[in-house]
Amino acid sequence: xxxxxxxxxxxxxxxxxxxxxxxxxxxxxxxxxxxxDAGAGAVGELVVGALDDPGALDRxxxxxxxxxxxxxxxxxxxxxxxxxxxPVFPGPEALAASQDRQAEKxxxxxxxxxxxxxxxxxxxxxxxxxxxxVGLPALLKTRRGGYDGKGQHRIDGADDGAxxxxxxxxxxxxxxxxxxxxFTRELSVLAVRDRARATRCWPLVENEHRDGxxxxxxxxxxxxxxxxxxxxERYATRLLDEWGYVGVLAVELFDVDxxxxxxxxxxxxxNSGHWTIEGATTSQxxxxxxxxxxxxxxxxxxxxxxxxxNCIGALPEPGAVLAVPGAHLHVYGKAPRPxxxxxxxxxxxxxxxxxxxxxAQLSAHI
Amino acid sequence: xxxxxxxxxxxxxxxxxxxxxxxxxxxxxxxxxxxxDAGAGAVGELVVGALDDPGALDRxxxxxxxxxxxxxxxxxxxxxxxxxxxPVFPGPEALAASQDRQAEKxxxxxxxxxxxxxxxxxxxxxxxxxxxxVGLPALLKTRRGGYDGKGQHRIDGADDGAxxxxxxxxxxxxxxxxxxxxFTRELSVLAVRDRARATRCWPLVENEHRDGxxxxxxxxxxxxxxxxxxxxERYATRLLDEWGYVGVLAVELFDVDxxxxxxxxxxxxxNSGHWTIEGATTSQxxxxxxxxxxxxxxxxxxxxxxxxxNCIGALPEPGAVLAVPGAHLHVYGKAPRPxxxxxxxxxxxxxxxxxxxxxAQLSAHI
Numbered sequence: 149x150x151x152x153x154x155x156x157x158x159x160x161x162x163x164x165x166x167x168x169x170x171x172x173x174x175x176x177x178x179x180x181x182x183x184x185d186a187g188a189g190a191v192g193e194l195v196v197g198a199l200d201d202p203g204a205l206d207r208x209x210x211x212x213x214x215x216x217x218x219x220x221x222x223x224x225x226x227x228x229x230x231x232x233x234x235p236v237f238p239g240p241e242a243l244a245a246s247q248d249r250q251a252e253k254x255x256x257x258x259x260x261x262x263x264x265x266x267x268x269x270x271x272x273x274x275x276x277x278x279x280x281x282v283g284l285p286a287l288l289k290t291r292r293g294g295y296d297g298k299g300q301h302r303i304d305g306a307d308d309g310a311x312x313x314x315x316x317x318x319x320x321x322x323x324x325x326x327x328x329x330x331f332t333r334e335l336s337v338l339a340v341r342d343r344a345r346a347t348r349c350w351p352l353v354e355n356e357h358r359d360g361x362x363x364x365x366x367x368x369x370x371x372x373x374x375x376x377x378x379x380x381e382r383y384a385t386r387l388l389d390e391w392g393y394v395g396v397l398a399v400e401l402f403d404v405d406x407x408x409x410x411x412x413x414x415x416x417x418x419n420s421g422h423w424t425i426e427g428a429t430t431s432q433x434x435x436x437x438x439x440x441x442x443x444x445x446x447x448x449x450x451x452x453x454x455x456x457x458n459c460i461g462a463l464p465e466p467g468a469v470l471a472v473p474g475a476h477l478h479v480y481g482k483a484p485r486p487x488x489x490x491x492x493x494x495x496x497x498x499x500x501x502x503x504x505x506x507x508a509q510l511s512a513h514i
Numbered sequence: 515x516x517x518x519x520x521x522x523x524x525x526x527x528x529x530x531x532x533x534x535x536x537x538x539x540x541x542x543x544x545x546x547x548x549x550x551d552a553g554a555g556a557v558g559e560l561v562v563g564a565l566d567d568p569g570a571l572d573r574x575x576x577x578x579x580x581x582x583x584x585x586x587x588x589x590x591x592x593x594x595x596x597x598x599x600x601p602v603f604p605g606p607e608a609l610a611a612s613q614d615r616q617a618e619k620x621x622x623x624x625x626x627x628x629x630x631x632x633x634x635x636x637x638x639x640x641x642x643x644x645x646x647x648v649g650l651p652a653l654l655k656t657r658r659g660g661y662d663g664k665g666q667h668r669i670d671g672a673d674d675g676a677x678x679x680x681x682x683x684x685x686x687x688x689x690x691x692x693x694x695x696x697f698t699r700e701l702s703v704l705a706v707r708d709r710a711r712a713t714r715c716w717p718l719v720e721n722e723h724r725d726g727x728x729x730x731x732x733x734x735x736x737x738x739x740x741x742x743x744x745x746x747e748r749y750a751t752r753l754l755d756e757w758g759y760v761g762v763l764a765v766e767l768f769d770v771d772x773x774x775x776x777x778x779x780x781x782x783x784x785n786s787g788h789w790t791i792e793g794a795t796t797s798q799x800x801x802x803x804x805x806x807x808x809x810x811x812x813x814x815x816x817x818x819x820x821x822x823x824n825c826i827g828a829l830p831e832p833g834a835v836l837a838v839p840g841a842h843l844h845v846y847g848k849a850p851r852p853x854x855x856x857x858x859x860x861x862x863x864x865x866x867x868x869x870x871x872x873x874a875q876l877s878a879h880i
Binding site for chain 2: 151164168171172173174176190191192429438442443444446447451452463466467470471473474475476477478479481491496
């Protein structure tokens with residue numbers, strides 16, 4: 149029934165939640181995903197195909213009003229191909245920068261956004277030089293393709309054995325060495341920019357990772373001063389402006405005793421923003437859809453306090469979760485598998501104390 | 515991907531919003547609707563067929579975990595047919611009562627719920643007798659099938675001409691005469707009961723109709739004392755208990771200088787509850803799904819203040835609506851047509867004054 153069509157590259161849970169946000173706005177998403185049972189298929193047409201298959205890209209974009217993606221692993225060439233004839237948001241430049249840790253860190257440095265010491269590593273000799281330059285302990289990472297803690301190797305000693313081990317584990321592809329930051333906590337800022345260049349940021353989120361996978365997010369992050377919030381927003385806004393960005397951008401930050409160091413960006417809606425569905429006036433998903441389709445942004449203020457808990461590997465019993473006051477369940481429609489995010493739960497409350505009580509109740513079930 | 519399946523009789527906007535609420539819970543809706551382009555088809559499988567077609571009913575119920583409906587015009591026989599083998603919530607008894615204004619009013623009277631004077635009318639002679647008994651002015655209504663102000667005739671004088679006119683307009687089917695109530699305002703209470711018999715009510719809503727069609731709802735209704743809220747909740751709860759009800763029930767009430775008179779019930783999610791999507795901790799749609807699938811209910815408290823405005827006949831320009839702070843657009847995916855509800859807008863705010871400002875901004879666009 150009329151309404152704009154948004155082509156989405158990728159059809160996982162982020163696509164599914166984009167689709168759920170798009171429908172009330174009168175827009176429809178059409179997804180491209182290699183999996184015929186991709187979870188987003190429940191909320192829009194699903195084109196089954198590889199993200200680098202020109203024919204599949206043409207099919208998903210056919211008659212669409214705009215193109216976006218739910219995964220930063222989308223080949224930048226695919227985005228460029230579509231950008232030749234349709235608005236693709238965020239643009240291929242932001243996508244390309246976020247796919248290369250070296251380009252990403254270089255953008256931070258260029259824009260005056262503090263980050264950990266880093267150096268590109270392209271050889272065993274270069275690794276030794278980078279260790280001298282960056283300092284230890286440090287993480288050797290692949291410049292491309294790592295996520296959820298994969299593609300990383302920690303280096304604690306500068307001896308040949310340690311460096312040989314790291315090089316042996318990862319060497320042969322472009323690498324980056326990053327100084328390990330003794331952070332107090334991990335934060336993220338979700339920001340969004342529309343086609344008229346208006347920007348908004350949600351309150352800073354506090355994130356807890358375990359084994360490289362995000363477990364819980366709390367928002368607004370406790371103890372954030374307006375000054376800290378403002379600093380995070382300035383960093384995010386510099387990136388949005390630099391890239392002529394349209395849509396939601398997530399910036400992961402280390403809080404080191406009040407100093408903020410940018411760790412990485414995700415040029416898409418982000419797991420640490422899932423709390424916004426219930427916990428903010430406008431969710432990251434709705435604002436992303438608004439932005440890429442050319443509509444004005446909604447308010448990003450928090451409503452009460454929220455915590456988001458990922459369901460990893462398996463889903464809890466829904467009845468037990470829903471019995472917890474303020475609990476909202478989000479099932480992704482994915483088959484359970486170890487370390488796979490198959491859903492999340494957001495718990496909302498009017499105060500941090502009430503939230504803590506509710507999380508304690510929830511912890512008995514997941 | 516696993517998860518319960520909910521068969522929904524009817525695939526209009528209420529079904530669509532039930533489907534949007536079901537998906538995050540890991541449930542899927544399958545809809546039965548005669549229209550191949552029914553709006554709910556965007557959020558679940560759509561079986562195209564008549565609501566009284568046994569074969570279509572069998573297809574929509576195939577493998578389902580429960581059955582519900584989004585329209586009280588569903589033939590009670592269809593509900594009974596499915597209830598023989600599947601849980602059907604709300605039950606056929608509530609459905610049948612709500613389809614007959616006489617049975618509905620009789621239930622109010624039996625349960626001590628105040629209502630306007632009324633009398634059944636089955637003949638021209640009976641009409642004169644009913645006018646004596648009920649008093650004037652009064653509304654002559656068909657016992658079945660009227661909605662949005664259709665199937666009604668107002669009687670102001672007891673003379674033969676007036677009664678002949680009313681009888682001529684509606685006579686020949688079972689009728690009811692209801693005294694016109696000089697109400698201060700129209701309210702509604704949305705209530706929900708789960709399979710474990712727990713009940714919850716949302717805050718009272720103030721509704722404004724024009725030409726028999728709901729235009730706006732405000733929640734919580736201004737100036738409602740805890741006593742008034744409690745009284746409305748007791749009335750709703752009596753009906754829920756009487757009918758062994760499971761799911762959301764809406765009770766329309768007249769507020770006559772603080773006296774509450776029940777007008778009618780809708781055994782389903784209701785237009786005057788749409789504000790709960792953004793304005794309450796748990797929406798009527800989510801709680802209906804939770805109830806009928808056997809999950810515990812979520813909290814029904816309001817978050818701030820809200821107003822819901824129906825889009826009737828045509829949709830406003832989305833960008834203009836979304837530019838209003840706190841505005842949330844809901845498009846139903848229906849072709850525009852005069853007097854047809856094609857969407858709604860909920861505006862949320864932290865205070866009634868802010869809400870009023872935002873509604874004034876919105877009114878320039880719809």
